[in-house]
Amino acid sequence: MTDAQPSRIPLVVDTDTASDDCFALLLALRDPRADLRAITMVQGNVGFDQQVHNAFLTLEVAGRLGDVPVHLGARESLAGGWVGAEDVHGDGVGGQRRTNDAAPDPEPAVDALLRLSRAHEGELRIVAIGPLTNLAHAIDRDPGFAARVRELVIMGGSLDGVGNVTPHAEYNIYADVEAAAAVLGAPFPRVRLVTWSPLTLRDAVFDATRVARIDALGTAMSDFFVRANRAPFDFDVAHGVGGSTHPDTLSVLTAIDPAVVLEERAVEVDVVRAGERRGATDVRDATAASSLTAVTRADGERLYAAMLGILAGER
Template identity: 35%
Template sequence: MRQRIILDVDTGVDDSLALLYLLASPDAEIAGIASTAGNVPAAQVAINNLAWLELARAPEIEVALGAADPLEIPLRTTEDTHGPHGVGYAELPTPIRRISTRSAAQMWVDLVRRHPGELVGLCTGPLTNLALALREEPDLPRLLRRLVIMGGAFNHPGNTTPTTEWNIHVDPEAAKVVFDAFSFAPPDRRPIVCALDITESIEMRPTHLIRLAERAGSHPIETVSPADPPEARSVASNPIIRHLTDAVRFYFDFHDGYDLGYLAHMHDPFAAAVALDPALARTRPATVDIELEGALTRATTVADWAGIWGRPPNADIVVGTDPVRFFDRMIARIGDHARALYPGQPVGDPVTRLR
């Protein structure tokens, strides 16, 4: 059975892979895409989403523009992590599709009211749009079938401050609105939270790009390395593989620059996979709250695992998964989809360097 998804993203290199994963999945149908300010401003996020949809020859899918700023603080973006336009070194075609006339928050509200109990929400960026939607429709937690959030860090260091994860850090007030709202949801409506504790174990490496190209029948089969200059570009015959290679290579360079290795953490496509198949993840219930006052810990996600606060759990936090199984599935789905979109590519070319 196909699952209908509301995708809320701040696209983003790994958000791009999450979007492609859903488009490539026979068990997914995207009901709407909310463009969230985060990695880059919301307007650029919307352009990225439209461009990927066109490149992937997707059917008409509504792309709505989200709020330009977080609820209470100025927007902070991270072009150093995702590139000046959010897609690394990739130079996506200028889209001809149009942004929706309704806001992202209004799209959330209209869709869940129209399809109660049917939609899966997937948030891979800051939670601003969902928080605004909750202000208009407080019953949204019960109207959704399921919610999956990529965000937070619990028993793990942060990636923005020593204790905070990027998505929560951008708009902690919105995160608190969301987790507070789900405190009153039934247990089967608790959000599944994919935090850094797990997503930083989802390590994409150059060999995964090679496997994607091979699966897609793209040529030449290219390998990327830290020796590649910034101006190098993929010449892969398959446009999906070509643009993904250029996008992900920037992400590899970023992680390598912080001594994390020549790899990239695939936070968001993992969350997309969990949204479609929660069995990919082992979870543990907890009561989650957001620190808003601490001088050193503002935007920290705090989990009460033992019930010390005396409040019911409002989240199911992912505590385990099998990264190999995830990557096998992602490569198969995106690779096969890329081949189907752009068929006729020869297979079996030797591995070459970028040009």
């Protein structure tokens, strides 16, 4: 599938930085096709301050410290509270510590999203790889926000009703159900869903052989990857997955390299907001023209090759 793109793509990554989020950031920071304009932080995987630490550590490892601002966003879901995933990620980076004392940009995340949507109207791509709280706040603040964004890629939900935090719900949707409903109902010109099941479980898994090949690279970035990946790798394997899962990295690659998407289909999505299925995404084929598509098949080898190239320092 093809899509006309500028030589460098204005990009924002909205993230709850831990493990695969960090690797997605490495791709956004190091791939020459991406012009990463901001990192916006949202409540999610691990404690908020730890997420901020992880973002600056990733910038340090990528050699991009000081080049890309980090903006702080929502520390709680729209309904209040925070649902962490530290049982999966640990601290998100395998105990690694940054040596820099860089501070976040004083501009709040929502303000940055609105400003960049105006500065790059019709060009900006946003990759949302955490709960959708910041985007929901931006929509509420400025009803014109969604229409100014060229494409929104969301890592979230499942096509077949299989969850990873409850039997029915994927974590990013479950962690702020109300925000997910608001964002999926907003008039973005194009939204792509990169889902947990079956897509990630089939096309975005790095098994032990792949991780060993990364380890053998012996670069600072590959060492960072292996240590940060250890906790989720062990968790996933213990729960019957054949390796670590990398839907966040796939989401960034989807925004900058459409050839990684082998199949997608137009859909409509209802976010279940009550009952034991709260956080589930009920997906059905669109009955009319829809700006929302779900990636149904991705090129896992292309994803791995892209990550391998970044970690080897080839880009």
